Amino acid sequence: MSDTDRYDVLILGAGAAGMMCAAVAGQRGRRVLLIDRADEPGKKILISGGGRCNFTNIHTAPDRYLSANPHFARSALGRYAPDDFIALVDRHGIAWHEKTLGQLFCDGSARQIVAMLEAECRAGGVETTLGEAIGSVGHGDGLFRVELARRTVRAPALVIATGGPSIPKMGATGFAYDLARQFGLKVVEPRPALVPLTLGGEEALFRGLSGVAADVVARCGKAAFREAALFTHKGLSGPAILQISSYWRHGQPITIDFLPDQAARWLVEAKRARPKAALRTVLAALLPDRLAETLADRLGLPGELGGMTDRALEEAGRRLSAWAFHPNGTEGFAKAEVTIGGIDTAGLSSKTMEARRVPGLYAIGEAVDVTGWLGGYNFQWAWASGWAAAQAL
Structure with missing residues (x-):
C-alpha cells in the first residue's frame, strides 16, 4: 500500500454533512479524502430553498427534531449552533436574510454555500474524489478499506455521510443503511418526510x-403547525402539510383548521350581523373563493344564515376548525425533502457520532435517525453532526 492511498479519515458523501466534517477535520490537521460518486459536491444544497439555500434556522432546538431517541441531537446542536454557522457565512462575505419563522437564506445563490464549503475544504488540505463509484467497503487490521474504480484507499476512520433515499433523481440511495448493517448497526425504518x-x-x-x-x-396527534397549505392535483402540500407529514403514519387522519383566527361561535355572530348572507359568501370573505365554495357545499347548509339554527352553525364552525382528512399515502421519496429514520442512534455516541461497537466508524447528517422540521433545521443538523464527528477524528 502506497502512502498516497493511506489517509487519516475517509468520508463517504460530499453533501452538507460530509463537506462540513471534511473541512473541520482537515483544518485540525487530519489527512482527509472526501469521496462522492456524483460529479460535483453539494447537489442537494444547490436545489435547496428555491436555489437560495435555507442554510439554518435561528430557532434551532432539540425538540424540533424527530428521532427514536429525541435527546440524541442535543449534544451536537448545543456545541455547534446556528450562530456558529452564521459566523462562517459572514466570514466568507455571503449576504443573507431572514425570511419567516427564523429561516435564513442567501441573498444570492445556494452555490455560494457550496463554494464556501469547498474553500474550507481546501483550507484543510482535503482531497476530493468525485464521479467515482464506491465498490466494496471493508475493515481489518484497524483500517477501513474502500475500493474505488482506480485504486483502493485505507484509513483508521470512516465517516458515513451519504444521506438517505429522498430525492433519488439527485442520486440519493439507501447506501448508508446497507453499509451500516454491514458493520452491525441497526436501522430505524426509513420513510419519506417533509x-x-x-x-x-x-x-x-x-x-x-x-x-x-x-x-x-x-x-x-399532538403536533400542530400554522403555515400555508396548498391543494394539489394529487392531494395536499404546502409548508403546513410538509411539516405535519413527518408526524403522519398511514391510516392516521390529519385535521386542518381553515380559520385559525376565528372564535368558536363566529358563524353565529356572522348570522346576527348578516342574516341574509349565504355561508359560502361569508367564507369567501376569509378564504379563496374556490375553497370557500367547496367547503360550503360539503357542509350542506344552503340558503341564508338567518334560516340556520345556532346549533347547525356552531357545528359548521367546529368542522371548519378541525376538518378531517384521511390521506391514502404520500408522494414518496421522489418528492420528500428528507428521510425520517435511518441509522439507529442507539448504536452511536451523541457526542462524537462514532459507532459504539465499531471504533473509527462514524455516521452523520441525514444518514442518521435525526430529522428536523422544515425551514433550515436539517442543514443545521448536517453542520452540527459533521462538526461533532470532526472533533473526534
Whole structure:
C-alpha cells in the first residue's frame, strides 16, 4: 500500500454533512479524502430553498427534531449552533436574510454555500474524489478499506455521510443503511418526510382545488403547525402539510383548521350581523373563493344564515376548525425533502457520532435517525453532526 492511498479519515458523501466534517477535520490537521460518486459536491444544497439555500434556522432546538431517541441531537446542536454557522457565512462575505419563522437564506445563490464549503475544504488540505463509484467497503487490521474504480484507499476512520433515499433523481440511495448493517448497526425504518400527502376516495374532490392555498393550522396527534397549505392535483402540500407529514403514519387522519383566527361561535355572530348572507359568501370573505365554495357545499347548509339554527352553525364552525382528512399515502421519496429514520442512534455516541461497537466508524447528517422540521433545521443538523464527528477524528 502506497502512502498516497493511506489517509487519516475517509468520508463517504460530499453533501452538507460530509463537506462540513471534511473541512473541520482537515483544518485540525487530519489527512482527509472526501469521496462522492456524483460529479460535483453539494447537489442537494444547490436545489435547496428555491436555489437560495435555507442554510439554518435561528430557532434551532432539540425538540424540533424527530428521532427514536429525541435527546440524541442535543449534544451536537448545543456545541455547534446556528450562530456558529452564521459566523462562517459572514466570514466568507455571503449576504443573507431572514425570511419567516427564523429561516435564513442567501441573498444570492445556494452555490455560494457550496463554494464556501469547498474553500474550507481546501483550507484543510482535503482531497476530493468525485464521479467515482464506491465498490466494496471493508475493515481489518484497524483500517477501513474502500475500493474505488482506480485504486483502493485505507484509513483508521470512516465517516458515513451519504444521506438517505429522498430525492433519488439527485442520486440519493439507501447506501448508508446497507453499509451500516454491514458493520452491525441497526436501522430505524426509513420513510419519506417533509413530503406532500395524497388523497383518494371521496376526498379526491379536493384535488379539483389544485393551486389553491390558505393559511391554516394542520394537526396530527399532538403536533400542530400554522403555515400555508396548498391543494394539489394529487392531494395536499404546502409548508403546513410538509411539516405535519413527518408526524403522519398511514391510516392516521390529519385535521386542518381553515380559520385559525376565528372564535368558536363566529358563524353565529356572522348570522346576527348578516342574516341574509349565504355561508359560502361569508367564507369567501376569509378564504379563496374556490375553497370557500367547496367547503360550503360539503357542509350542506344552503340558503341564508338567518334560516340556520345556532346549533347547525356552531357545528359548521367546529368542522371548519378541525376538518378531517384521511390521506391514502404520500408522494414518496421522489418528492420528500428528507428521510425520517435511518441509522439507529442507539448504536452511536451523541457526542462524537462514532459507532459504539465499531471504533473509527462514524455516521452523520441525514444518514442518521435525526430529522428536523422544515425551514433550515436539517442543514443545521448536517453542520452540527459533521462538526461533532470532526472533533473526534
